[in-house]
Amino acid sequence: MAEQRLLRVVLPDESPLPNPYAEADRSQAVADLLAGNIFDPVGLPEGPYALHLEVRDGRLVLDIRDRSDAPLRIIALALGPFRRLIKDYHMVVASHEQAVTEGGSEARIQAIDMGRRGLHNEGAELLAERLGGRIRVDFETARRLFTLVCALHQRI
Template sequence: MAEQRLQSIALPEGPPLPNPYAEADRAQAVADLLAGNSFDPAGLPPGPYALNLEIRDGRLVFDIHDTAQAPLRVIALALGPFRRLIKDYHLVVASHEQAVTEGGSEARIQAIDMGRRGLHNEGAELLCQRLDGRVALDFETARRLFTLVCALHQRI
């Protein structure tokens, strides 16, 4: 039975992420994506799919393959609409990490985390809008992909 999901996801090799927290966030997003996702590219044969996700020439590139790595489709999205959210997300994550390492109050840490979740939701909604008509995905898949977009952006 065909499954409209990602079976694998690959990110380009590059410099390490700036800190262990960012690397853990990226690794968790990949693990969560592979544990459960909904990814249904319009007009492609039934899945599952392999996704190579990268930033190339100022664009977010979804390079979709079948599980044998045969290319199926490349979707490139302009990064411009994501830049403010990515920048704000990195600032909030840095504030969260600082609050945790400096022993900030639980209320402050929770407030920062709520802000992070809000930005995450905005990023997921934007990703769903930008992929509309090209790839159908559920909200949790979009959230996790937005985490990976932010991780990729840290490397450029």
């Protein structure tokens, strides 16, 4: 039986992100994504797949490859619809990091984290919608991919 999932995720540059918190977020998203995901590109041979993910010319580029890294399809999504969410997500993550490092109250940290989860959910829904008809993903896969989109956007 086919495995309609990601076997590997390749990001364009493995250099560290601007801060350890962002780096940990990216690393955890990749680890969680590879531990369990549903990634089912419409019309492609059976998986599993490798995904080369990058931001190029204002677009999110999903370069889907087979297990031996042979190219299968490239999908490019405009980042415009994601810009507000990405900006808000980075602001909330920065607020969370500041609250944790400055010893903020547990209630404040939890409130910020709830806001982050809300933005994460909204980003996942938008990503799944934008991939609709091209790649079927489950909600958790979309959430983790959105985290990586935000991490990639930090490099711009």
